[in-house]
Amino acid sequence: MEAKMHVWYLEEPEYARHERRRGRRFAYTSLVPERTALIVVDMVPFFVAGSPYCMGILPNIDRLATVVRDAGGTVAWVMPGVVARSDVGDEFFGPERSALYRNSGGTGPLEARIWPDLTVHDGDLLVEKGAASAFFPGRCDLPQRLAERNIDTVVITGTLTNVCCESSARDASTLGLRVIMVADANAARRDQDHNATLHTVYRTFGDVRTTDDVVALVKGAAG
Template sequence: MSRPGYYSRRACDGKRRRGAAAKKIAARRWKPRYNAGARARAHWRPRGRKLRDGTNRGAAMQELPIDRYFLDRAKAKRGGRLNAYASLTPSRTALVVVDMQDYFVKDGMPSTIAEGQGIVANINRLAAATRAAGGLVVWIQTEAPADADDWANRREATSAERWESRRELLARDGEGFGIFPACAVESEDQLATKIRYSAFIPYPSQLDTLLRDRGMDTLLIAGVATSTCCESTARDASMWGYRTIMVSDANADQTEALHRHTLGKFLTTFGDVQTTGQLTEKLAMGAELAVPAQ
C-alpha cells in the first residue's frame, strides 16, 4: 500500500483501471522533480519528453552519469545550458591524468580502484586527441613522503601497517609508483609528482608551474579516484583560475554512487563535466579553427 499523499489521487485511480487506459499509464514512469528547496515531489512524464531548450531529458542522463537534481541545478545557474565551457583552445588545453599508477590500478594492490582499468581506453583516446590538436598531456604520480613524520595528521588516522605499506609502495622506486603499463605515455608528455591528494599542494606546486609556463588555461581532469585525488585537484584548479572540466567516462571511483555524486557537485559548483566524445570533438574543432585560412 502506498503512503498517503505520495501519489496523486488521479494516478492511483488510473492504476486500478483495466484495458487500454491502464496500459497507457503503465508505459509512463514516475520521476522526481526538484524545486528550489530541493524537496522531491513525485510526478510522471512520458519517456523522452523534451525540455524547453529542445534537448531530451533522458538523453542528458545517458550522456552524463549525474543525478537529474544536479543537471537541473546546473542548467538553472547557466540560463538553460548544461555545460560551462562550449569550446576549447587546444594550444591552451592540458589533459591532466591523475594517479593512473600501479598502486591504484593494478590488480592486487591495497588501494586498487575496481573500475580503474576500465577507463584506460578513454584516457588514451583523449590523450591522443589532445596531442593531435596541439595540447599538453600531463601524468600525475603520487609519491609517498620520504620523511615518516610528514603528513602526521593523515598518518595518525591510518593504521601503522597500512601507512608503512603505502610509503614503501609509493616511494619512487616502489612497486606501485609506476604508471599502469596500458596507459599510453608518449615522449612529449609531461610527468609531475604530488605528495597530497591535490596536485596543487603545496602551492606553487610542480604541476601549476608546469602549466603556467606553457600558457595553459583549461584543464581536462581524468584518472582515479573521482571523489578523492581527481576532485581535489579539479577543485583547486578551479580556485586558481583554470577552466576545469572533469571527464565523466575517464574518471573512476570505488563505487558508482561516489562517482556520480562527485561529478554532479563539481558540475554545479566548481566547473564542468563532459564526456570523452564531447571533448575530442571540441579539440578537433578547435584545431581546425586555429589553422590559418589559405
C-alpha cells in the same frame, strides 16, 4: 579481471539549475587545444591493479591523450610522490597503511611508474605530488609547469574520482583554471562515490563531460 565502467549520472534538476543561471547546460562550450591540458591522476599499479573501474577507463584515457596531444595540447601524468612519515598520517590510517600510501607511487624513473598499458610520449609532463591534490600550493609543481605552457583549461581523469581527482579539480578551479571532469575517464571504488563527486564538481567547480564530448571539443577547435 573484467573491466567495468561506472553507471554515472547527473540529476536533471542540476542541469536545469545551471541552464537557468547561465542559459546553457555546460559552462565551457569551446576550448583552445594549445591551452588545454589532460591531467591523468594516479594511474599507477598501486591503484590500478585490482580495480575493474580503472581497467575500464584505460581506453578513454588513451584516446583523450592522443587527441589532446595531436591537437597541440599537453598531457600531464601525475603520480604520488614519496612523502615523509607523519604522526597525523600514522594516527589516521594506522602505521602500516600509512606506509603503503606514502610509497604508493613506486620508485624509479617516473615514466616507468605509469600503468604499462598507458604510453608516455615525448613532450608529456611527468610530475609527482605530495598531497591528494595535484594543484595544492607547494606540494606539486604542476601549476607552475602548466602556467609556463599558458594552459587555461584542465581535463581531469584518473583515480580515485572522489579523492585525488576531486581534490585536484577543486584546487584547479580555485587557481582560476577552467575545469572539465571526464565522467567516463575517472574511476572510484563504487558508483555512489563516483557520482557524488560528479555532482559536486558540476555544481561548483567545473563541467562534467564524457570522453566523446571532450574529443569533439578538441577536434572542433583544431579543425
